[in-house]
Amino acid sequence: MFVLPSDSTLRQKPFVFGVATASFQIEGANTADGRCESIWDRFCATPGKVLNGDDGSVACDHYNRLEQDLDLIQELGVDAYRFSIAWPRIEPMPGQWNEAGFQFYERLIDGLIARGIQPYLTLYHWDLPQYLEDKGGWINRETAYAFATYANKVTERFGDKVVSYATFNEPLCSAFVGYRWGSHAPGYQDERLAYQAAHHLLLAHGLALPSMRNNASNAQHGIVLNFTPAYPLTDSEADKQAARFSELDGGDWFLHPLMTAEYPPEVVAAHTEFMPTQMPGDLAIIARPIDFIGVNYYTRCVIKAGDNGKPDVVEQSSPKTDIGWEIYPDALTRLMSDMKIHYPNLPPIFITENGAADNTEKVDGQVNDDMRTDYYQQHLLAVHNALADGADIRGYFAWSLMDNFEWAYGYSQRFGIVHVDYATQQRTVKKSGQFWQAFLAARAATER
Ligand code: GCO
DSSP, rough: OOOOTTTTTTSSTTEEEEEEOOOHOOOTTGGGOOOOHHHHHHHHTTTSSSSGGGGSSSOOGGGGOOHHHHHHHHHHSSSEEEOOOOOHHSSSTTTOOOOOHHHHHHHHHHHHHHHOOEEEEEESSOOOOOHHTTTGGSSHHHHHHHHHHHHHHHHHHHHHGSSEEEEEEEEHIIIIIIIIIISSTTTOOHHHHHHHHHHHHHHHHHHHHHHHHHOOSSSSSEEEEEEEEESSSSSSHOOOOOOOOHHHHTHHHHHHHHHHHHHHHHHHHEEEEEOOOOTTHHHHHHHHOEEEEEEOOOOOOEEEEEEEOOOEEEOSSSOBBSOOOOOTHHHHHHHHHHHHHOOTTTOOOOEEEEEOOOOOBTTTTOOOHHHHHHHHHHHHHHHHHHHTTOOOEEEEEEOOOOOOOOOGGGGSSSSOSSEEEETEEEEEEEEHHHHHHHHHHHHHHHHH
């Protein structure tokens, strides 16, 4: 039985509830109206990179179903919608600004506003134009400047119609999954390239901020990071140090310079040979003030000290989602308190992604995704507990509005609170979506 205290902060505004998506994962129409190839189109076209050879050519066909999907978002009763802009639609050639691309997102933003839904925009959710990758991508410092120009154009166009601008979604995935582990585009496995890409992503973020603030002075400006809190297998000093190192070489590799203008010293000392080439002043640009940090949380990891103290992940037997991630809501509560302890100057937080892969199929027109519904209830309580502990959390976005392209997993993993039949593109609100509708309706009722 889901019981949220009646006086919970979650039950009243201004706390923001929303749903989230990303351009490449839902839009399809990957060659329509002037859009150029992205690194994810190229990755999908590379044999063996994406399960079943799935790609983003159709996805949820959102590009052609915008109005219906805006009605769906409104039907859920959310306050806000978090989406990303496809750079390949906006700048299909260097310096060529594509009016058709701008118009799609203008219809999206105006459609949200007309429905009383706040637009939360992410400028980059991994779909880099391939022509930039062909010139080195995030290894090339010039890409950071190209991003700042792109960010200027987008914020100049949409200004304060957008409530919140995030520069990047999960630079950790762009840099470490894309260049270190290789399972995301562009698919390198090189420690040195990974830290260099991370540096240029963070630099791009800092370079973009001044013009974003100038073009949208009433909007909130920040960045979205992902975190996997690490728990030591035992309370031995070795395991505890290994667990913390895992965090410092993970989400904190990005949060630390944003908050302190330096990279985590422990990791720099351990990985000296891989550290990025920097220019004087880079870290001051990276640490420019921001209005919020978006936190994406899914799961935790358990760590023991391996050879020479290296963090080794220890698989857990506890309940997992269908993608194999342990369900551990307390780690979200702990993450919120740890972040404030480690970074006293932490700005307000939005939980910009939280959700579960639950591949329950539709039967007789229904999707009884009990595991996902329970996951959300547990994690809402975790957010409530974090707020009660004093965390400054301003909003929560469920990942995701609808089932969509789950990167290297293709369409095999379903994260939506709305089911998508990819053969017919029919949308069906799942049991978890109905839970959200009821929760948000009850909250709205108390506001009248
Ligand atoms: C991420 C991305 C999303 C994913 C979601 C499930 O956090 O990895 O922002 O695009 O689809 O997290 O993996």
